Amino acid sequence: MKSETSDRQDPKEDVDEVEQKNLIRTFNRLTKFQTCTEIEIRIYQGAKEFGHQYILFHQACDVVHSSSIIRTVSLSCSEVKDYKMDEDDIINWLLEGDIHFIISHIHQGIVNINMNKLYASIMKLHDHPGFPVGDSLQCPVFTQDKYKYLSILMSKGLCNPTLKVDFLPIMDYAALKQELQL
Amino acid sequence: MFTIILSLFSFRFIEENDEGCGWVVKTPFSTNCHNMKYAKSLDEIIQKIKIQYKDLYHSIPYTMVQATMANKKEYKIVLFNCEPRYISMSPTSSRGTAFSSITHTDLLDFAKYALTQFSAACPTALVGSLMRVDIFQTKVGKLVVNELESLEADHHCGKNGFLKAQVDDEIRQYYETLLRGVLHKKHLKMT
Numbered sequence: 050m051k052s053e054t055s056d057r058q059d060p061k062e063d064v065d066e067v068e069q070k071n072l073i074r075t076f077n078r079l080t081k082f083q084t085c086t087e088i089e090i091r092i093y094q095g096a097k098e099f100g101h102q103y104i105l106f107h108q109a110c111d112v113v114h115s116s117s118i119i120r121t122v123s124l125s126c127s128e129v130k131d132y133k134m135d136e137d138d139i140i141n142w143l144l145e146g147d148i149h150f151i152i153s154h155i156h157q158g159i160v161n162i163n164m165n166k167l168y169a170s171i172m173k174l175h176d177h178p179g180f181p182v183g184d185s186l187q188c189p190v191f192t193q194d195k196y197k198y199l200s201i202l203m204s205k206g207l208c209n210p211t212l213k214v215d216f217l218p219i220m221d222y223a224a225l226k227q228e229l230q231l
Numbered sequence: 232m233f234t235i236i237l238s239l240f241s242f243r244f245i246e247e248n249d250e251g252c253g254w255v256v257k258t259p260f261s262t263n264c265h266n267m268k269y270a271k272s273l274d275e276i277i278q279k280i281k282i283q284y285k286d287l288y289h290s291i292p293y294t295m296v297q298a299t300m301a302n303k304k305e306y307k308i309v310l311f312n313c314e315p316r317y318i319s320m321s322p323t324s325s326r327g328t329a330f331s332s333i334t335h336t337d338l339l340d341f342a343k344y345a346l347t348q349f350s351a352a353c354p355t356a357l358v359g360s361l362m363r364v365d366i367f368q369t370k371v372g373k374l375v376v377n378e379l380e381s382l383e384a385d386h387h388c389g390k391n392g393f394l395k396a397q398v399d400d401e402i403r404q405y406y407e408t409l410l411r412g413v414l415h416k417k418h419l420k421m422t
Contacts, residue, residue, distance in 0.1 A: 088414065090410075095383070100382075100383075101382065101384065102361075102382060102402060102406075105399055105403045106406050108403050109403050109404070109407040109410060110406075112403075112407050113410045113411060119414070148414075150406075150409075154260075154262075154382055154383055156260050157261075157383065161289070161290060162290060163289060164259075164292060165292055178413050179413060181357055183355065185355045185356070185357050187355070188355060188357045189353065190358070190362070190379045190380070191357050191382070192260070193259060193260045193261065193262070195257075195260075195295065196293060198349060198379055199295075201348075201349055201352045201353060202348070202349060207344075207345045207348060207376055208375050208376040208377070209298065209367065209369075209376070210244070210248040210297070210298070211295050211296070212244050212296040213293050213294075214293060214294050214295065216284055216291065216293055216294065222277050222281065225280070226273060226274075228244075229244055229245050229273055229276065229296075230245060230246075
């Protein structure tokens with residue numbers, strides 16, 4: 050898994066990166082059918098087989114499938130971990146289908162995902178057919194950017210007073226403590 | 232030297248928002264109380280923030296501090312397309328004292344009002360399908376939203392299982408409509 054602090058000079062890192070790309074290629078091959086006359090819907094489902102809306106979504110697909118040639122391919126968070134996918138890999142995988150559907154929070158259950166990077170990368174789906182698209186990809190409930198939606202509610206007196214503490218490269222805890230007491 | 236950027240709201244935060252039960256330091260991008268830490272004092276708040284920073288700095292951009300509610304009872308209101316349907320019977324909702332002076336109708340109305348206000352301020356928000364509004368009551372009796380949840384919202388309904396079944400059916404139809412719409416937009420052959 051790549052991280053922002055990766056030392057690109059380390060040869061071991063290069064090997065890991067090659068291995069990671071091979072794993073992703075393998076995964077893509079595994080999920081690619083030989084004939085592609087159908088419409089491929091790529092789904093980010095979250096927890097394998099247990100995403101809260103997984104069954105309901107697939108039941109909807111079954112209804113639509115009776116009148117249209119579609120096939121679905123799913124990606125779970127355990128596969129993201131197994132194939133060492135990073136933020137861009139997940140979004141690129143969704144982009145490679147004809148249609149994308151995200152039916153679970155992408156970041157859930159995956160450690161070492163950088164949220165800023167993931168939700169910047171997700172905007173590549175802005176004009177790709179599927180759900181969600183456009184500016185809805187930044188919906189703070191969908192992304193679970195909690196302060197973003199709480200601050201909207203807070204401005205209307207509808208939520209618990211909430212203090213946001215930004216994680217900065219260097220934290221000044223003495224100043225933070227002072228601010229909390231002021 | 233980097234400066235700590237805090238919202239203006241931080242001023243007198245501890246003094247003005249104390250429920251008398253300590254504080255909770257919780258992270259965004261998480262569910263089911265993941266990464267949530269409780270603190271009793273200002274020093275402990277700082278200590279918990281330090282722990283979260285050490286563990287999560289490379290993953291998440293911030294954390295949050297809130298008062299721990301004196302009344303631990305949390306009502307989870309299930310809505311579909313911004314219309315309140317029922318109060319979810321989750322295992323956590325049995326803790327604490329019920330909001331005895333608040334009728335369930337008032338709770339459902341508050342959830343709808345909060346979600347409508349949010350959606351008006353954030354027009355591209357995805358509120359057309361299942362949403363859950365989690366509500367606490369402060370020690371002075373005010374209703375406040377604790378959390379909004381959508382895709383991963385547990386929406387158990389206890390004995391009234393038919394209400395959940397009804398919402399599930401609507402979620403299914405919502406996805407079906409979305410799928411047909413996307414396929415139609417792509418000018419793909421539909422019979």
